[in-house]
Amino acid sequence: MKNLGYLNIKLKKYLEETKGQVVADLVQLLKGENVNYLDGKTKTDIGALYFEYEYDYLDIAAWATDKNGKIITDTAILHKQKENHINETESWDSFLPETIWKVAIDFQEKHEEYEDWDDVWEEYEEKNINCLNSGFLTAGKKRQHRRRVE
Incomplete structure (x- = not known):
């Protein structure tokens, strides 16, 4: 469990480092910018935006x-990922750093046969969700505060 706690700390740090860019990317998308339109459509044609979240890799x-x-x-x-982190392969392109993914999967493979494994993994995933929610909510509140100041 200690290894999983360490991964949550690394994930929280990574989210803190990247949340400004994630918020900027979301704002651009909400404004209809930085997207490839099909069949001559433009941002004035947008009726709805859809988002899908891939939990395993943190991709949106x-x-x-x-x-x-x-x-x-x-x-x-x-x-x-716009650039690979140390020890990551060229083909890795998810938001979640490959190093965190590999350690989590290795840990899971080594321990999943234990009787209480499901509880341990569920607790790890719950902490991940809390990290993500906390990171994005904090980023949103900061962005909202800055807009009021401007």
């Missing part, structure tokens, strides 16, 4: 539809 996918529900943009993956 988004796309827009028009008022009739037709998809009018390519799917955008927010804040993919």
Whole structure:
């Protein structure tokens, strides 16, 4: 469990380092910017934005539809890794650093046969969710405060 606690600390630090860019990416998307429109559509054609969250890799996918529900943009993956971290492979492109992913998977493979494994893994995942929620809520509140000041 100690290894999993360490991973949560690393994840929290990583989220703190990247939340400004994630918020900026979300703001651009909400403004209809930095997306590839299909069939000559523009941001004025947006009727709804859809977001999908991939929990395992922390990726956020988004796309827009028009008022009739037709998809009018390519799917955008927010804040993919723009550069590899130390010890990461060239093909790794998820938001979650590969080093955290590998350690978590290795830990899971070594311990999943234990009787209380499900409880341990559930607690780890719950802490991950709390880290994510806390990080994004804090970023949103800071952004909201800055807008009031401006």
